[in-house]
Amino acid sequence: MIRIEALRKEFDKGVVALDSIDLTFEEGSFVALLGPSGCGKTTTLNCIAGLLEPTSGSIYFDEQEVTNLPPKDRNIGMVFQSYALYPHMKVIDNIAFSLKQKGMPKAERHEKARKMAQKLQIEHLLERMPGELSGGQQQRVSMARALVKEPKVLLLDEPMSNLDARLKIEIRDEIRRIQQDLGVTSIIVTHDQEEAMAMADKIAILDNGHIQQFDTPEMLYHHPANLFVAHFMGNPPMNFIDASVSIREDGTWLQGETFAVRAPAAIAEKLAQMDGKAVVIGVRSHQLDVSLAPAPETLELKLSIVENLGKEVMVSGELGESRIRVTMPDGFAGSYEELTTLRRQGGSVYLGLQKEFNVFDKESGVNLIG
Amino acid sequence: MKRNMRQKNMQAYFFLSPFLIFITVLYILPAILTVAMAFTKLDSAFIWEFNGLNNFRKIFKDPNTIIIIKNTLFYVLVTIVFTVVLDLFFAIMTTYFIQDERKGNLFKAILMIPMITPAVVYSVLWIWLLEATDTGLANQFYLALGGTQAVNWIAQYPFTVVILATLLTSIAYGTTVFSSAVKSIPENQFRAARVDGAGEWEIVRNIILPNLRFHITFITLWETLGLLTNYVTIMLITNGGPGVQTEVWALSSYHKAFADSQYGYGAAISVLLILVVMVLMLVIAAVMRRQEKSQG
Numbered sequence: 024m025i026r027i028e029a030l031r032k033e034f035d036k037g038v039v040a041l042d043s044i045d046l047t048f049e050e051g052s053f054v055a056l057l058g059p060s061g062c063g064k065t066t067t068l069n070c071i072a073g074l075l076e077p078t079s080g081s082i083y084f085d086e087q088e089v090t091n092l093p094p095k096d097r098n099i100g101m102v103f104q105s106y107a108l109y110p111h112m113k114v115i116d117n118i119a120f121s122l123k124q125k126g127m128p129k130a131e132r133h134e135k136a137r138k139m140a141q142k143l144q145i146e147h148l149l150e151r152m153p154g155e156l157s158g159g160q161q162q163r164v165s166m167a168r169a170l171v172k173e174p175k176v177l178l179l180d181e182p183m184s185n186l187d188a189r190l191k192i193e194i195r196d197e198i199r200r201i202q203q204d205l206g207v208t209s210i211i212v213t214h215d216q217e218e219a220m221a222m223a224d225k226i227a228i229l230d231n232g233h234i235q236q237f238d239t240p241e242m243l244y245h246h247p248a249n250l251f252v253a254h255f256m257g258n259p260p261m262n263f264i265d266a267s268v269s270i271r272e273d274g275t276w277l278q279g280e281t282f283a284v285r286a287p288a289a290i291a292e293k294l295a296q297m298d299g300k301a302v303v304i305g306v307r308s309h310q311l312d313v314s315l316a317p318a319p320e321t322l323e324l325k326l327s328i329v330e331n332l333g334k335e336v337m338v339s340g341e342l343g344e345s346r347i348r349v350t351m352p353d354g355f356a357g358s359y360e361e362l363t364t365l366r367r368q369g370g371s372v373y374l375g376l377q378k379e380f381n382v383f384d385k386e387s388g389v390n391l392i393g
Numbered sequence: 394m395k396r397n398m399r400q401k402n403m404q405a406y407f408f409l410s411p412f413l414i415f416i417t418v419l420y421i422l423p424a425i426l427t428v429a430m431a432f433t434k435l436d437s438a439f440i441w442e443f444n445g446l447n448n449f450r451k452i453f454k455d456p457n458t459i460i461i462i463k464n465t466l467f468y469v470l471v472t473i474v475f476t477v478v479l480d481l482f483f484a485i486m487t488t489y490f491i492q493d494e495r496k497g498n499l500f501k502a503i504l505m506i507p508m509i510t511p512a513v514v515y516s517v518l519w520i521w522l523l524e525a526t527d528t529g530l531a532n533q534f535y536l537a538l539g540g541t542q543a544v545n546w547i548a549q550y551p552f553t554v555v556i557l558a559t560l561l562t563s564i565a566y567g568t569t570v571f572s573s574a575v576k577s578i579p580e581n582q583f584r585a586a587r588v589d590g591a592g593e594w595e596i597v598r599n600i601i602l603p604n605l606r607f608h609i610t611f612i613t614l615w616e617t618l619g620l621l622t623n624y625v626t627i628m629l630i631t632n633g634g635p636g637v638q639t640e641v642w643a644l645s646s647y648h649k650a651f652a653d654s655q656y657g658y659g660a661a662i663s664v665l666l667i668l669v670v671m672v673l674m675l676v677i678a679a680v681m682r683r684q685e686k687s688q689g
């Protein structure tokens with residue numbers, strides 16, 4: 024288990040890279056640190072590794088405080104973005120380097136390196152130099168090097184950013200498999216949300232040195248804590264529609280410029296005290312009903328693009344200020360041809376909100392439902 | 394496409410040709426003349442008279458030759474070892490351990506001063522510093538620290554003085570080369586090593602030095618070349634003396650040719666040096682080719 028408490032990191036000239044970071048990683052879990060460039064992912068990782076000294080706050084591995092321990096006393100394995108293999112050592116010596124530092128005799132450490140190489144299917148590369156390997160092979164070597172010391176924690180800093188798309192998926196599965204085999208607590212840094220969703224048990228979303236949300240991929244996807252997370256997670260991105268809350272005798276309404284819809288009971292309950300509040304409705308592209316004819320409590324979407332994605336049809340258009348993408352639901356009455364004709368004629372479809380959607384405070388960005 | 398390339402090549406040759414001509418006239422012709430001269434009896438009478446291998450025979454018969462060879466080897470070896478070790482020390486200190494780049498660079502700029510000081514000024518400075526009388530700066534220190542009598546430093550420790558003086562002028566270059574090599578090692582390699590349990594000394598030994606191995610070879614050869622051919626510092630400080638105690642090969646060629654006016658004999662001595670230098674240069678070229686290959 025890793026526990027981070029009130030971590031803060033300030034660089035020279037007052038650059039605050041991290042502030043009040045609180046995180047707890049369960050034993051054996053796989054966690055992703057996700058966020059845009061410069062948000063502090065690498066800094067967090069380096070603090071956990073002991074490569075950077077935090078300005079304040081503490082880090083615990085189990086019950087032991089490691090905040091001021093040097094990296095070598097933390098028993099961590101680390102995979103770096105550009106692999107950082109030692110260019111003048113053979114692959115086998117690269118893998119065995121940490122064991123050599125512990126003073127393990129040559130035969131024994133080579134034996135261990137060989138075993139780890141077997142696990143990663145790079146046994147045939149052991150006698151080569153790093154310069155003679157492909158990117159994917161170097162990746163595996165750096166994994167083997169990180170894991171051979173049987174670390175308590177495995178840290179991965181954008182381990183796949185130098186690989187092509189197909190290899191990425193292959194290595195991604197490989198890392199996940201080995202992580203589960205060994206049961207080592209792992210933290211991966213990435214700015215690729217799909218990668219994070221596919222690999223991690225839990226994801227911490229960072230922005231500007233602050234944790235925005237720390238949750239399972241599912242929760243992040245369906246119940247983003249705020250507008251930042253909602254914008255960041257999911258492909259296609261969530262749709263956002265401006266509205267205001269209006270509480271009347273016949274229920275709680277979400278009132279937009281061109282529409283008014285009644286909020287479902289569960290949502291209405293959360294909005295009970297918020298009459299008149301400016302909000303943003305957040306709804307995923309597949310969480311909308313679509314009909315071709317106008318109906319009460321629907322939102323008119325003027326079609327601008329109709330796409331056939333093979334497994335589904337997606338339309339997009341303008342609704343007031345915002346651009347909305349909608350995936351046609353399974354039971355949709357019209358066809359792709361109908362929709363393209365409709366688009367050419369400058370027509371609209373009518374969207375109905377389902378039971379589940381999110382409502383954010385427009386001012387603070389906080390999710391009022393979640 | 395091909396023709397274009399050739400035209401581009403032609404242009405390059407065209408622009409380079411003035412330099413090629415210059416170098417031919419100013420360096421290669423004298424070199425050929427020197428080689429020719431080595432087989433003549435040319436002296437102050439200036440008669441070009443061919444005398445076969447006599448000059449070379451004379452070199453091997455001269456009892457001083459063996460002393461001069463010993464001096465040269467001693468001078469080059471000791472200076473090289475100290476130069477490379479100090480270069481590495483300063484480079485690693487100023488680029489790896491001192492993270493503040495401004496301080497590191499200031500230090501390197503200070504190291505550069507002896508190198509950019511004109512040799513004459515620099516040597517006079519040493520002579521003045523080590524003056525044999527009570528007024529010499531070194532002697533003042535020595536007396537203040539309890540010495541009983543002024544020492545003639547240069548006469549007493551000629552090689553130490555010469556090597557020290559040469560050393561100070563030669564560390565700047567290697568330090569600069571090694572520094573930029575240290576700087577070009579990706580930071581993540583150090584991080585990886587730290588995570589793998591290496592301490593600072595182990596990082597120096599296992600990461601920095603192996604990364605610098607070609608640079609070390611190159612600087613060693615390059616400085617050897619310089620030490621073999623450049624005799625100005627020695628000439629100005631001890632002029633080979635006392636006696637032949639600090640006479641080295643290149644300086645002896647100069648002495649024979651210009652002090653004793655035995656031009657032919659002096660030329661023969663430098664021809665032997667040129668042969669050694671050429672072999673060294675071939676080795677340097679080979680090292681650089683291998684480096685390119687291993688990095689490409």
Ligand SMILES: Nc1ncnc2c1ncn2[C@@H]1O[C@H](COP(=O)(O)OP(=O)(O)OP(=O)(O)O)[C@@H](O)[C@H]1O
Nearest residue numbers: 034035038040059060061062063064065066067214
């Ligand atoms: N050594 C440093 N000195 C000063 N500022 C730094 C230093 N390292 C990082 N920063 C700053 O701290 C912030 C966080 O940097 P960090 O490297 O953690 O970002 P990141 O999330 O890893 O970004 P990326 O996805 O681009 O790698 C940035 O604003 C960065 O400029």
Ligand SMILES: [Mg+2]
Nearest residue numbers: 064065066212
């Ligand atoms: Mg980073």
